Amino acid sequence: MSNGDSTVPLLAARDLTKAHGRTEALRGASVELRAGEILAVTGTSGSGKSTLLHCLAGIVRPDAGSVTYDGQRLDQLPQKRLSELRRTDFGVVFQFGQLVPELTVLDNVALPLMLAGAARKEAQAAAGEWLERFGVRGQEALRPGELSGGQAQRTALARALVTGPRVVFADEPTGALDSLATEQVMTSLVHTAREAGTAVLLITHDAQVAAYADREVRLSDGAVLPVGVTA
Ligand SMILES: Nc1ncnc2c1ncn2[C@@H]1O[C@H](COP(=O)(O)OP(=O)(O)OP(=O)(O)O)[C@@H](O)[C@H]1O
Ligand SMILES: [Mg+2]
Numbered sequence: 507m508s509n510g511d512s513t514v515p516l517l518a519a520r521d522l523t524k525a526h527g528r529t530e531a532l533r534g535a536s537v538e539l540r541a542g543e544i545l546a547v548t549g550t551s552g553s554g555k556s557t558l559l560h561c562l563a564g565i566v567r568p569d570a571g572s573v574t575y576d577g578q579r580l581d582q583l584p585q586k587r588l589s590e591l592r593r594t595d596f597g598v599v600f601q602f603g604q605l606v607p608e609l610t611v612l613d614n615v616a617l618p619l620m621l622a623g624a625a626r627k628e629a630q631a632a633a634g635e636w637l638e639r640f641g642v643r644g645q646e647a648l649r650p651g652e653l654s655g656g657q658a659q660r661t662a663l664a665r666a667l668v669t670g671p672r673v674v675f676a677d678e679p680t681g682a683l684d685s686l687a688t689e690q691v692m693t694s695l696v697h698t699a700r701e702a703g704t705a706v707l708l709i710t711h712d713a714q715v716a717a718y719a720d721r722e723v724r725l726s727d728g729a730v731l732p733v734g735v736t737a
Contacts, residue, residue, distance in 0.1 A: 515574075516541040516705055517562060517673060522571035523728075524557050531557040532568065533728035539673065542703040544696065546716040548733075549725030555709045556601055556677055558725060562707060563598050563675045564588045576672075593621060597666030601677035601709075603658050605650035605665070611637065611657075612646035615665045622669060636664035639694055641687075655682030660691060667698055674699065677709045685714065692718045 515538035524532040531554045539545050539562075549555050560566035562573060564580045573580040575595075580588065592598075597618075605614045615633035620626060637646060640660040650658055659682050666674050679695070680688040696718050699706050708719055716722050722733045 513540075515539060516543075516576060517707075518572075518574045519558070519562055519568075520572045520574075522558065522561055522568040522573070524554075524561060524566065524568045526557070531728055532561065532571075534571070535725065535728060535730050536571075537562075537723055537730050539705050539707055541672070542699070542705055543721065544699060544706040544708060544719045546719035546722040547707060547709045547725060548711060548716055548722060551711075553725040554728040555725050557728075558730075559598075559675050559677050559707060559709055563596055563673075564592050565598070593618070594669070595672045597669065597671035597674045599659070599662045599666045599674070599676040599679045601681070603650065603662060605658060605661060607650055609649070610646060611642065611648050611650065611653065611661050614650065614661060615668055618665060618669045632668060633664070636668050637661065639698070640664045641690055641694075656684075656687055659683060663691065663695060667695075667704075670702060671704060673705045673707065675707045678711070679708070680710070680712065680715055688712070688714060 517539040520536050522532045522535045535554065535558055547555055547558065561568045567581055609617065612630055612633050615636055616629035619629035619632060634646060640663050642657055642660045645653060645657055653661065659679055663679055680691055683691060692715060710716055724731045724733050
């Protein structure tokens with residue numbers, strides 16, 4: 507199914523609640539992402555940003571509320587269909603890396619294409635181009651443990667974009683980068699997203715990064731506030 511009407515959100519969360527043990531990470535969070543939109547989600551540490559991203563990306567099921575993606579209830583999809591959809595439509599950059607330690611940098615980026623059925627050689631060629639685009643050169647044969655934090659983040663971004671997803675979820679993708687590298691990586695990310703019409707949900711505490719977004723919302727105590735309103 508496609509979503510040609512840009513006034514209808516591609517992805518929408520309504521009244522999400524999610525507890526981790528006794529901590530209520532989300533308390534009625536609602537947010538919408540339109541096709542091709544770059545949305546920044548900001549908020550203090552512990553306000554629920556990563557939890558919100560995990561619920562929107564179908565990685566974590568909310569306790570209550572709904573997540574609708576392209577007309578279907580993501581929070582109600584059977585696990586197998588959810589996994590398939592995540593593989594074809596979503597790319598995720600996790601806050602804490604999650605590259606596969608045993609694989610080379612090149613194969614980490616090639617992996618999503620191979621899981622989608624591409625031959626290894628073609629997948630590696632495409633992976634090399636994406637690494638180049640994000641400024642990771644000469645490190646293709648290394649393992650993730652041998653990378654700097656910034657190189658690992660760039661590799662994770664390349665991996666999230668390599669399949670041409672409709673939505674990229676990026677959790678502090680520039681957290682380990684200095685100001686110049688942040689600018690380079692954000693320019694590449696935004697250029698790629700605009701070119702391909704990819705929607706981006708971008709978690710950041712950095713105003714320099716949020717400035718690349720079309721719109722910004724702020725999480726406070728597990729709920730979403732319009733920016734400009736302080737709790
Ligand atoms: N796996 C978990 N087990 C227990 N508590 C958790 C877990 N994950 C998150 N929490 C708690 O839920 C709340 C929200 O966490 P979350 O990671 O969503 O915040 P965040 O806004 O992403 O923070 P940060 O900016 O530090 O990454 C926090 O109080 C956190 O301690
Ligand atoms: Mg977080």
